[in-house]
Amino acid sequence: MQRYFVDKFEESSTIITGDDVHHIIRVMRMDVGHQIICCDPNGKVARCTITEISNDVVFVNVVEWIEKSNELPIKVTIASGLPKGDKLEYVIQKGTELGASEFVPFIAARSVVKWDEKKGLKKVERWNKIAKEAAEQSHRTIIPSVHEALSLTDLLTYSQSYDYKLIAYEEDAKSGEKSKLVRLFNELVEGQSLLVVVGPEGGLSEKEVSRLEENGFLTCSFGPRILRTETAPLYVLSAVSYYFELAR
Template sequence: MQRYFLDDQYQGQETVLLSGDNYHHIVNVMRMKPGNDIWVVFNGGEAAKATISSLEDHTVKARIIGWEDRATELPVHVTIASGLPKGDKWEWVIQKGTELGTSQFVPFNADRSVVKWDEKKSARKLERWKKIAKEAAEQSHRQAVPEMHSPLSIEQLLVFSEDFHHKIVAYEETAKQGDRSQFARKLSGVKKGEKIIIVFGPEGGLTEREAELLTDNGFVCCGLGPRILRTETAPLYAMAAISYHFELME
């Protein structure tokens, strides 16, 4: 059943109105009619089953008939912070990372980032990233759309990370030195509801300067197994490991 995210808070209402992209998808893509059922997700994460009652000009009206009784969100909040990669790799990380349960995406301008952030195109880029995350959240039946941030500098990232309970940096030099257990040990110390931020480098990895800055500010360097992963693969590996640890081992 198709899922749609709303901008509204749930305040006891029995009907909901869907417009904009949601209206377009229901009417022009899915070709739905009155009587068809959908899932709607409120701002607070409440997910309701609703039956379409009418299709009006630019608005779909639906009546709530029940509530989702299972949790689809990770029991911990994970932020992926990645040095801006080339091409569409960041969009791939957003899409797949959303499916795997990431709560927040924060790109940053790393020393070895080939891509340079164009402020003139920033609004359009950010909207595209948000749309990718929303569509992936709908497809994977999540109860929240991940937050999206414009790129930060490494110094801004350090300030941003201050409020997290656990801070990890995936550093390939640590992996080359044979570390295979630090990441697992870190996850074992995380409690449900806590916030984790994991930093990944761009193509070429993080520089020694960046690694030192991060570790000097409370980050722990971890390897992600014996193989060196691409910049777009490493975040997904980490998210899969986190899901396994907190959801499948329960």
């Protein structure tokens, strides 16, 4: 059943606006009486019936509230050093499918891409659209938020509210470290939050790693192989899913 995100439910009804109206009418060719799934920002989910369609609004009534949640038991935020090309779009799309709660791009010392504030707003808009579409496709109950690119200093400030903070560090992988991630998973409790920092193509500088460690971040490897900047976030999200959803 097709899934759409709405701003809020009004008791037993809601409305759908924006591009989703075109999708319902022109792409899915739905009409009054068709049923869809609707989700609001608070994670409320309902099976709904379309009751009325206009050019810019679709009206629906709730048929049944759905209690099941498809969200990861751990809130995982991916902080990516700005990579080249469309790699971040890939991370956002696939990371959303794998259960990420937020994406925070940051301007790393070795980021080749330069952040343009004027063009940045359009990029963030596109990134959030990618997250929305991926959330619908993967039957998420929330849409992960995608932030504007932060400086490292701003990222450190932002990180203060997290329960656990990790650095995907290739030097740990090269040295054979393989126990920190498992130990951290053993400490994590469902409902807690985890912030994972991944460097850009050239990795994080020693100075950046030192600043992160000074602010409570733990370096660790994601296995013995060196992962690309767009692969590491997907590895850790998959690991969280396995440990907290499948292995229990």
